[in-house]
Amino acid sequence: MSRAAVSWDHYRAFLAVAQTGSLSAAARQIGQTQPTLGRQIDALERALGLSLFVRSPAGLTLTEAGQDLVPDAQGMASAAEALLRSASAGRDETAGVVRITASEIIGGVVLPPLVAALQAAHPALVVELALTNRSEDLLRRDADIAVRMVRPEQNAVIARQIGRVALGLHAHTAYLARRGTPQSLEELSAHTLIGFDRNAAAARALDVDPAWDRSLFRFRSDSDLAQLAVLRAGGGIGVCQAPLARQWPELQPVLEETVRFHLDVWLAMHEDQRRNRRVRVTFDHLAAALRAYLDFRPLPTATGIIE
Amino acid sequence: MSRAAVSWDHYRAFLAVAQTGSLSAAARQIGQTQPTLGRQIDALERALGLSLFVRSPAGLTLTEAGQDLVPDAQGMASAAEALLRSASAGRDETAGVVRITASEIIGGVVLPPLVAALQAAHPALVVELALTNRSEDLLRRDADIAVRMVRPEQNAVIARQIGRVALGLHAHTAYLARRGTPQSLEELSAHTLIGFDRNAAAARALDVDPAWDRSLFRFRSDSDLAQLAVLRAGGGIGVCQAPLARQWPELQPVLEETVRFHLDVWLAMHEDQRRNRRVRVTFDHLAAALRAYLDFRPLPTATGIIE
DNA sequence: ATGTCCTCATGCAGAAATGCATAGCCTCTC
DNA sequence: GAGAGGCTATGCATTTCTGCATGAGGACAT
Numbered sequence: 205m206s207r208a209a210v211s212w213d214h215y216r217a218f219l220a221v222a223q224t225g226s227l228s229a230a231a232r233q234i235g236q237t238q239p240t241l242g243r244q245i246d247a248l249e250r251a252l253g254l255s256l257f258v259r260s261p262a263g264l265t266l267t268e269a270g271q272d273l274v275p276d277a278q279g280m281a282s283a284a285e286a287l288l289r290s291a292s293a294g295r296d297e298t299a300g301v302v303r304i305t306a307s308e309i310i311g312g313v314v315l316p317p318l319v320a321a322l323q324a325a326h327p328a329l330v331v332e333l334a335l336t337n338r339s340e341d342l343l344r345r346d347a348d349i350a351v352r353m354v355r356p357e358q359n360a361v362i363a364r365q366i367g368r369v370a371l372g373l374h375a376h377t378a379y380l381a382r383r384g385t386p387q388s389l390e391e392l393s394a395h396t397l398i399g400f401d402r403n404a405a406a407a408r409a410l411d412v413d414p415a416w417d418r419s420l421f422r423f424r425s426d427s428d429l430a431q432l433a434v435l436r437a438g439g440g441i442g443v444c445q446a447p448l449a450r451q452w453p454e455l456q457p458v459l460e461e462t463v464r465f466h467l468d469v470w471l472a473m474h475e476d477q478r479r480n481r482r483v484r485v486t487f488d489h490l491a492a493a494l495r496a497y498l499d500f501r502p503l504p505t506a507t508g509i510i511e
Numbered sequence: 512m513s514r515a516a517v518s519w520d521h522y523r524a525f526l527a528v529a530q531t532g533s534l535s536a537a538a539r540q541i542g543q544t545q546p547t548l549g550r551q552i553d554a555l556e557r558a559l560g561l562s563l564f565v566r567s568p569a570g571l572t573l574t575e576a577g578q579d580l581v582p583d584a585q586g587m588a589s590a591a592e593a594l595l596r597s598a599s600a601g602r603d604e605t606a607g608v609v610r611i612t613a614s615e616i617i618g619g620v621v622l623p624p625l626v627a628a629l630q631a632a633h634p635a636l637v638v639e640l641a642l643t644n645r646s647e648d649l650l651r652r653d654a655d656i657a658v659r660m661v662r663p664e665q666n667a668v669i670a671r672q673i674g675r676v677a678l679g680l681h682a683h684t685a686y687l688a689r690r691g692t693p694q695s696l697e698e699l700s701a702h703t704l705i706g707f708d709r710n711a712a713a714a715r716a717l718d719v720d721p722a723w724d725r726s727l728f729r730f731r732s733d734s735d736l737a738q739l740a741v742l743r744a745g746g747g748i749g750v751c752q753a754p755l756a757r758q759w760p761e762l763q764p765v766l767e768e769t770v771r772f773h774l775d776v777w778l779a780m781h782e783d784q785r786r787n788r789r790v791r792v793t794f795d796h797l798a799a800a801l802r803a804y805l806d807f808r809p810l811p812t813a814t815g816i817i818e
Numbered sequence: 819a820t821g822t823c824c825t826c827a828t829g830c831a832g833a834a835a836t837g838c839a840t841a842g843c844c845t846c847t848c
Numbered sequence: 849g850a851g852a853g854g855c856t857a858t859g860c861a862t863t864t865c866t867g868c869a870t871g872a873g874g875a876c877a878t
Binding site: 533534535536545546549566567568569570571 | 854855856857858
């Protein structure tokens with residue numbers, strides 16, 4: 205009950221056990237032993253006066269009371285990791301760890317060559333890249349920098365609008381040669397369309413026309429990267445960022461004049477990191493590089509970096 | 512360097528020392544001894560490879576590197592406190608601790624009677640009230656519920672618009688009897704006006720007319736509560752929420768038709784707390800009670816609660 | 819059915835962290 | 849200038865915590 209009595213280490217033990225589902229696995233994860241974690245969980249349960257887990261020979265499963273505590277424990281862990289990142293280099297060095305979060309496409313396809321160029325210029329810079337379409341993570345310090353398609357509205361966050369990315373339908377030239385190139389929206393229905401599965405956010409983003417729903421798609425995935433892979437494999441017609449499609453000669457716009465929309469691109473960081481050199485340098489580099497990308501300039505290549 | 516090596520308790524020690532400025536004071540705060548904290552700080556500095564504090568016979572002061580780590584350590588503490596709140600009662604009980612954050616006026620004047628009524632109905636409910644005009648604290652779990660005058664834009668936050676509060680100029684009847692009641696904006700300049708000091712946010716809120724700046728005010732304070740106190744003491748003419756001024760017969764509107772504006776009133780909570788009964792009950796009670804307040808119904812009184 | 823592999827619980831020895839007491843340093847006051 | 853009161857640093861005894869080894873229970877495949 206007395207709050208000094210609960211060691212913060214017990215929260216870490218709790219989180220590890222909750223995440224792994226067993227004392228043994230948690231012990232391996234955080235470098236301790238199973239008896240130690242067992243006793244820490246016991247102590248935490250006694251201190252809180254709650255039963256957090258149901259023990260079984262197969263492991264520990266969270267009780268409802270335990271589930272309520274996981275998000276806050278996760279918050280502690282995020283802050284702890286952010287602290288370690290902050291400590292990973294002096295404030296005036298372009299070194300240490302920077303963690304970037306971005307959407308799947310941006311983070312999985314666009315950013316890697318940009319980050320590679322950045323690291324070529326700053327050899328001591330370590331970059332972590334987290335791909336998620338959630339966007340609530342700057343305040344919780346899940347990341348140092350975020351690339352987002354919506355304007356960040358939180359007042360402790362510094363945001364810069366990089367520009368707008370054009371999106372449109374594309375397909376592989378081989379697919380179009382085989383199946384023909386549709387000349388109107390009506391003709392599209394005869395084609396293999398690639399789209400989202402049950403992603404509510406994507407559904408809402410497409411609410412321009414309520415007739416667009418998942419039943420249209422003959423290939424469905426909530427992974428944007430999987431959609432892109434199918435597109436590049438010639439599996440059908442799908443939405444792709446125009447500057448990205450331009451990188452690959454085998455991809456060709458479809459109904460370019462008819463189906464075309466835009467998303468804002470924002471770069472954001474927490475204002476506490478403003479004076480931090482490694483975050484600042486990364487932010488500025490990404491801002492310039494993403495702007496070039498949006499202007500349809502080619503992404504840097506490995507040879508381009510070396511020369 | 513290895514991340515398992517740093518005990519989370521060392522972060523707590525670091526934060527306590529950073530906040531109190533000395534090992535001894537920090538030890539008193541978190542219920543440990545000064546040698547223990549000294550050794551924990553040593554261990555943390557060794558683990559991070561940084562010098563966090565400058566030791567002196569007067570205490571410890573943060574280095575720049577140390578200052579960079581304080582916000583994240585604070586984030587850990589916020590999450591730890593939120594976790595304790597979550598653990599303070601079962602999910603299905605209307606008991607335990609609820610932490611509310613609100614602006615000075617709302618939190619300092621409007622909420623207390625509303626909260627008292629809530630607690631009369633739920634004797635096991637403990638309420639913490641934090642008065643701050645910052646609004647970034649729901650995601651960081653600095654509070655369970657927030658009353659705000661701007662729309663919360665974060666997607667992990669559940670927000671409900673309660674209504675709009677009317678604001679206008681008011682003064683004590685004794686003041687007006689003494690100094691006369693101004694009938695136009697021009698006549699205002701001859702009066703003692705109460706307003707903000709150097710609060711940038713307030714300045715921006717009043718940007719309806721750039722001629723309004725702090726030089727107008729003969730009594731200046733960035734504490735809204737102090738402004739209100741001066742107003743009620745008959746010290747001059749100042750802005751006050753209309754439903755609040757209506758509670759006190761000695762306050763009278765001034766230039767009611769000329770100077771009048773409105774602010775949205777929002778109630779917000781983190782979506783993780785949606786199924787949590789004590790937060791849910793508090794949220795619903797405050798929503799109803801604030802709506803009544805905005806409709807100019809009188810605030811509950813102690814006798815009103817008992818009867 | 820039996821062996822293997824996973825799990826948690828527990829007794830015990832050793833390691834590590836804690837608290838107490840004390841020494842030393844500085845500042846401020848009388 | 850002496851004393852009080854604030855602080856940190858350190859030696860030492862003790863408590864506490866940790867890890868190892870082991871036991872025991874269940875799941876699953878042979």
